[in-house]
Amino acid sequence: MNKKIIVLFRNDLRLDDHPALWHAAKSGVILPVYIHNEQFSMCNTAQSFWTYYSLQNLQATLDDYNTQLILRKGEVISEVLQLAVDTEADAVYFNERFLPTERNEDEQLTNILQANNIEVKAFYGDSLFNLSNIQNQQNKPYAIFTSFYKRCLQEPVRKPLGQPTNIRAFPTKVSSLALEQLQLLHGNWYHKFHHYWNPGIDGAMEQWELFVEQGLFGYQDKRDYPAKETISKMSPFLAVGNISIRLLWATCQELIDDEDNAIFSQQIESFLRQLIWREFSIYQLLNYPTFSTDSLRSNFQHFEWEPHSIRLEAWKTGQTGYPLVDAGMRELWETGYMHNRVRMVVASFLVKHLLQPWQEGYAWFEHTLVDFNAANNAMGWQWVSGTGIDSAPYFRIFNPSLQGEKFDADGAYIKKWVPELALLPAKYIHAPQTAPTAILEQAGITLGDTYPLPIVDHKTARARALERYNAIKKA
Numbered sequence: 001m002n003k004k005i006i007v008l009f010r011n012d013l014r015l016d017d018h019p020a021l022w023h024a025a026k027s028g029v030i031l032p033v034y035i036h037n038e039q040f041s042m043c044n045t046a047q048s049f050w051t052y053y054s055l056q057n058l059q060a061t062l063d064d065y066n067t068q069l070i071l072r073k074g075e076v077i078s079e080v081l082q083l084a085v086d087t088e089a090d091a092v093y094f095n096e097r098f099l100p101t102e103r104n105e106d107e108q109l110t111n112i113l114q115a116n117n118i119e120v121k122a123f124y125g126d127s128l129f130n131l132s133n134i135q136n137q138q139n140k141p142y143a144i145f146t147s148f149y150k151r152c153l154q155e156p157v158r159k160p161l162g163q164p165t166n167i168r169a170f171p172t173k174v175s176s177l178a179l180e181q182l183q184l185l186h187g188n189w190y191h192k193f194h195h196y197w198n199p200g201i202d203g204a205m206e207q208w209e210l211f212v213e214q215g216l217f218g219y220q221d222k223r224d225y226p227a228k229e230t231i232s233k234m235s236p237f238l239a240v241g242n243i244s245i246r247l248l249w250a251t252c253q254e255l256i257d258d259e260d261n262a263i264f265s266q267q268i269e270s271f272l273r274q275l276i277w278r279e280f281s282i283y284q285l286l287n288y289p290t291f292s293t294d295s296l297r298s299n300f301q302h303f304e305w306e307p308h309s310i311r312l313e314a315w316k317t318g319q320t321g322y323p324l325v326d327a328g329m330r331e332l333w334e335t336g337y338m339h340n341r342v343r344m345v346v347a348s349f350l351v352k353h354l355l356q357p358w359q360e361g362y363a364w365f366e367h368t369l370v371d372f373n374a375a376n377n378a379m380g381w382q383w384v385s386g387t388g389i390d391s392a393p394y395f396r397i398f399n400p401s402l403q404g405e406k407f408d409a410d411g412a413y414i415k416k417w418v419p420e421l422a423l424l425p426a427k428y429i430h431a432p433q434t435a436p437t438a439i440l441e442q443a444g445i446t447l448g449d450t451y452p453l454p455i456v457d458h459k460t461a462r463a464r465a466l467e468r469y470n471a472i473k474k475a
Ligand SMILES: Cc1cc2nc3c(=O)[nH]c(=O)nc-3n(C[C@H](O)[C@H](O)[C@H](O)COP(=O)(O)OP(=O)(O)OC[C@H]3O[C@@H](n4cnc5c(N)ncnc54)[C@H](O)[C@@H]3O)c2cc1C
Pocket: 223, 231, 232, 233, 234, 235, 236, 238, 239, 274, 275, 277, 278, 279, 281, 338, 339, 340, 341, 343, 344, 347, 365, 369, 371, 372, 373, 374, 376, 377, 378, 379, 380, 381, 384
C-alpha cells in the first residue's frame, strides 16, 4: 500500500480523470513530475506560454494536497531513471501518448526502468475510444470519416474518473527546478494572450461551463460563423490536457439524456461529432506515423510547389489583400487561435493560391497556435490540401472573398482583425479592390498603401493550381 510511485505529467496537466494519477493515488505515495524536453517540445511557441501557466496552475492545485510538482529539464529517459534511483521509487506511472516520437520514448523508458526492477504502468491516454481496436471489416484502418464515426458510436466511452480524494506525497523532500528555469517563456510576444485566455485547470472548467451555457445549444447552427462566439474554444485546454475529453463527452451525453433538452439534441450531437474528428486525427497519426510530415497521397510527391519567401511572409503577417485570410492570420498572431472555418480558408489560400507546400503552413501553425496538436494540425492541412485520406479534393478551391460573404456577411470578423477596413461598407469588405475610388477614399483606404492589393488574382491562381494538379493526376 505504501508503494513509492512517480507519476509523469506530460500533455495531461490536470488532476481530474488522470488515470495514472488516479491509480497511483490508490496504491501508494506519489511524486508528480514534469520533465521539459527541449528537443521534443518546441521552445518559443505559443504553446509554451500555455504550458507555463498550466504548470503554474497545476502546482497551485497540488498545493491543496501538500504535494509538490517536481520540475526537471533535459533528456526524459535519463532524468526519470535518475529520479527513480535517487528516490528509491518502486514504480513509474504515466498516460500513453500518440506521437510516434513520444511512443518510442515511452517504450524505451519502460524497457530501461524494467531492467532496473522498477515497475511501469501505462494507462490509456487522452482519447475517447481505444483506437487500436477500431478497424474495418477487412481488419484495415478506416479511411472514410463517416464510417469511422459510425463505428465509434458503437464503442463505449469510459466514464471520467474524477479527482483522487487523497494524494499522499513522498515522505522525503525531492529537489525541483523553479518554473522559470524551464525557460518556457521567451520575449514578450505572448503577453497579450492573457487578454484572451486563462490557461490551466481552472480556466478550462470556466471556459467549458461558459460554452455549455452560451454556445452548445446553438452549436450546429452557428459554428461556421467566425464572428459568433458559439464554438467551445476548448482546443488549447485539450491540447495540453487541462481537461479530460471524456468529461466533455460525459457532460454532453447527460444533457442529451435529459428530456428537457430534446430539441437541442442535434446541436449537442454536432459538437460530439467534432470530438470524433479529433479521434479520427489521432487514429491517422497512429496508423500513419509520417502523417505530420508527408502527404498521405503519394502522387503529391510529384506536385510542383513554388516555395516563395515573400508570399509566405505576406500570408503569415496577414498582408495578402484578401480580407478574410488577413483577418484569420492576424487573429492567430494576436490570440494564438483561429476559428476553424477561417483555418480552412487560410490553409487553402496558402496551398492553392500561393502554391506553398502545406508543411510550411503546418510549421507556422505549430509555432503560433496555443492549441497546436500534431494530429489535428496534420489532418487539417492534409484535408485542405487534398493530400490526406478522406480529404477535400484538391480541385475544390475556396474563393476567399465568397467564403467571407457567406460566413462573415456583415464583415464583423474582418473589421475586428483588419481595422484599416473598418469603415468600408459590407458590400465591398470582402474584395476592397472592387470598391469605387470615392468609397475607398471615404473609408480612408489607399490600396497598396494602407491595405495591400490582392497578392494574386483569384481566377489566375485557381487556374494555375488546377494545372499543377492535373499534372500529378497523370503522373
Ligand atoms: C489547417 C488546420 C489546422 C488545424 N490545426 C489544429 C491544431 O493544431 N490543433 C487543434 O486542436 N485543432 C486544429 N484544427 C482543427 C480545428 O480548427 C480546431 O480544433 C478548432 O478550431 C478548435 O476550436 P474549438 O475548440 O472552439 O472547436 P469546437 O468547434 O468547439 O470543437 C470542439 C473540439 O472538437 C475538436 N475539433 C473540432 N474541429 C475539429 C477538426 N476539424 N479536426 C479535429 N478536431 C476538431 C477539437 O478538439 C475542438 O476543441 C485545425 C484545422 C485546420 C483546417
